Amino acid sequence: MVAMGYYDVPEGVDIRGRYDPDFATVLTRDALQFVAGLQREFRGWIQPAMECRQEAKRRYDGGALPGFDPTTKLVREEDWTCGPVPPAVADRTVEITGPVERKMVINALNSGAKVFMADFEDALSPSWENLMRGQVNLRDAVNGTISFHDQARNRTYKLNDETAKLFVRPRGWHLPEAHIFIDGEPAAGCLVDFGIYFFHNHANFRAGQGAGYGPFFYLPKMEHSREAKIWNSVFERAEKSAGIRRGSIRATVLIETLPAAFQMDEILYELRDHSVGLNCGRWDYIFSYVKTFRAHVDRLLPDRVQVGMAQHFMRSYSDLLVRTCHRRGVHAMGGMAAQIPIKDDQAANEAALQLVRKDKLREVRAGHDGTWAAHPGLIPAILEVFSASMGDKANQIHTAKREDATNITAEDLLQLPRGSRSMEGLRLNTRVGIQYLAAWLTGTGSVPLYNLMEDAATAEISRVQNWQWIRYGVELDGDSVGVKVSKELFGRVVEEEMARIEKEVGKAKFQRGRYRKACKMFTRQCTSEVLDDFLTLDAYNQIVVHHPKASSKL
Numbered sequence: 001m002v003a004m005g006y007y008d009v010p011e012g013v014d015i016r017g018r019y020d021p022d023f024a025t026v027l028t029r030d031a032l033q034f035v036a037g038l039q040r041e042f043r044g045w046i047q048p049a050m051e052c053r054q055e056a057k058r059r060y061d062g063g064a065l066p067g068f069d070p071t072t073k074l075v076r077e078e079d080w081t082c083g084p085v086p087p088a089v090a091d092r093t094v095e096i097t098g099p100v101e102r103k104m105v106i107n108a109l110n111s112g113a114k115v116f117m118a119d120f121e122d123a124l125s126p127s128w129e130n131l132m133r134g135q136v137n138l139r140d141a142v143n144g145t146i147s148f149h150d151q152a153r154n155r156t157y158k159l160n161d162e163t164a165k166l167f168v169r170p171r172g173w174h175l176p177e178a179h180i181f182i183d184g185e186p187a188a189g190c191l192v193d194f195g196i197y198f199f200h201n202h203a204n205f206r207a208g209q210g211a212g213y214g215p216f217f218y219l220p221k222m223e224h225s226r227e228a229k230i231w232n233s234v235f236e237r238a239e240k241s242a243g244i245r246r247g248s249i250r251a252t253v254l255i256e257t258l259p260a261a262f263q264m265d266e267i268l269y270e271l272r273d274h275s276v277g278l279n280c281g282r283w284d285y286i287f288s289y290v291k292t293f294r295a296h297v298d299r300l301l302p303d304r305v306q307v308g309m310a311q312h313f314m315r316s317y318s319d320l321l322v323r324t325c326h327r328r329g330v331h332a333m334g335g336m337a338a339q340i341p342i343k344d345d346q347a348a349n350e351a352a353l354q355l356v357r358k359d360k361l362r363e364v365r366a367g368h369d370g371t372w373a374a375h376p377g378l379i380p381a382i383l384e385v386f387s388a389s390m391g392d393k394a395n396q397i398h399t400a401k402r403e404d405a406t407n408i409t410a411e412d413l414l415q416l417p418r419g420s421r422s423m424e425g426l427r428l429n430t431r432v433g434i435q436y437l438a439a440w441l442t443g444t445g446s447v448p449l450y451n452l453m454e455d456a457a458t459a460e461i462s463r464v465q466n467w468q469w470i471r472y473g474v475e476l477d478g479d480s481v482g483v484k485v486s487k488e489l490f491g492r493v494v495e496e497e498m499a500r501i502e503k504e505v506g507k508a509k510f511q512r513g514r515y516r517k518a519c520k521m522f523t524r525q526c527t528s529e530v531l532d533d534f535l536t537l538d539a540y541n542q543i544v545v546h547h548p549k550a551s552s553k554l
Ligand SMILES: CC(=O)SCCNC(=O)CCNC(=O)[C@H](O)C(C)(C)COP(=O)(O)OP(=O)(O)OC[C@H]1O[C@@H](n2cnc3c(N)ncnc32)[C@H](O)[C@@H]1OP(=O)(O)O
Pocket: 096, 097, 098, 099, 103, 104, 105, 107, 108, 119, 122, 123, 283, 284, 336, 340, 341, 373, 374, 375, 376, 446, 447, 448, 452, 453, 454, 455, 457, 458
């Protein structure tokens, strides 16, 4: 029973976010009890895993390099496979991704993609409103009742008869949920995202979309198989408490940190009955390369635009991922091309589409079973590229074994990307980073900027690259400027880029928006002595809004 104006919470749970009757339909006492159970059981596992990340960081700072773990050699060498792929998701040739916003959820499910990855992570600013509305939206989507009326267009959105299969990406292990306290401490954000969604949807999902399996998840930003082991145990506990068959829940893990590239087999092994593959999360991967090597002066990146999938270290990681997944009988998913449709310039639009086609052709030829699309307008072109190569096969798990990738070495995975560094690169990082952060602070987690998709992962590259260049005083040799980056130079760039942003977005929007706040945060992060772990950890404090009155009764 929900008392008017209060969430009905179980013992030890305190909700500090705004009360909303819609939110109360997902924040039920039983759902919160389930989340609290997860938090109580796994907090003692999460904290040590996060301490291990810090320990690894200290080793890398001291000069060590990530590498294959000799103690898990047998896991890499022995023959074993993951559980069979659920028939409902055998074909994942195109997966659209997007935040859990109501209209986008409907559009994505109707988009013609095989899968929709509904995002609580890189594409979402995790405000209380966004998260809770997202849970309501997903519940309605799984029920098949979701609709949306766009007042401005007088258009009503509803689900088609045939829709994409839903995967949900909870936040990473590092992010807290500051609006839900359990036993006096903030809950782990990912357990809130997973727990509420699973609790309300597992039965309908398995009966409908999943055809006996599910729900399905994407798991982000892991650095080690011990973190996959926690997820596996979370899944087992969830299955047990729901009374469903072990191995019903399935997840694709994003390999998007440099240390995790050395743990692909180990991650699949931990999740083997719950796995449905790995994905090349290329943007966070680039971010992680800089972060892992933050103390290595010999590992400086060229301009962000030059760090593409053709670089040896990126190609090696994609090849190894295909080889590993197919050996273990699961999907090897490609990643996100950053280009999006360009509405007002046909030639530029065709050029952007051509870049997407090229990227997808490389992926399908490398053996990937499917890939990501940022926008519905890209789906036909991507489908065309994949079906031209794969014919009517649902995937290439058994046909693209990539034995040639067996010998990929640590050196291949770590090879320094080649290219030049330019003043324009510094300016673009700054312009994009500030505008993205300004959007994030006002509740939007994915935005179009200069005809590209920007989200938390791409913004991280802008931030850490600036930090690295300032920290090591790199010379900008790419556009014949020939200056060294310093805090002073960066200060001038920030001033000039803020003026440019104001001109581009217009005075009114600039005044209304949070550009100044974003600029301050971005500048601090780029110039700090020690590199912050995540842009969004610092920024999260700015979007936490505790309700002035206690909104839960203990
Ligand atoms: C690194 C990573 O983690 S990648 C994965 C995370 N990132 C993402 O998921 C990004 C998803 N994409 C998006 O958010 C958007 O496409 C953006 C921000 C890049 C571009 O947004 P916009 O420029 O506003 O899109 P645009 O105006 O062209 O949208 C046209 C229509 O397509 C819809 N649309 C655009 N992108 C998506 C999407 N990803 N999912 C569903 N619908 C979408 C819009 O809702 C709009 O629908 P409408 O015509 O019914 O109103």
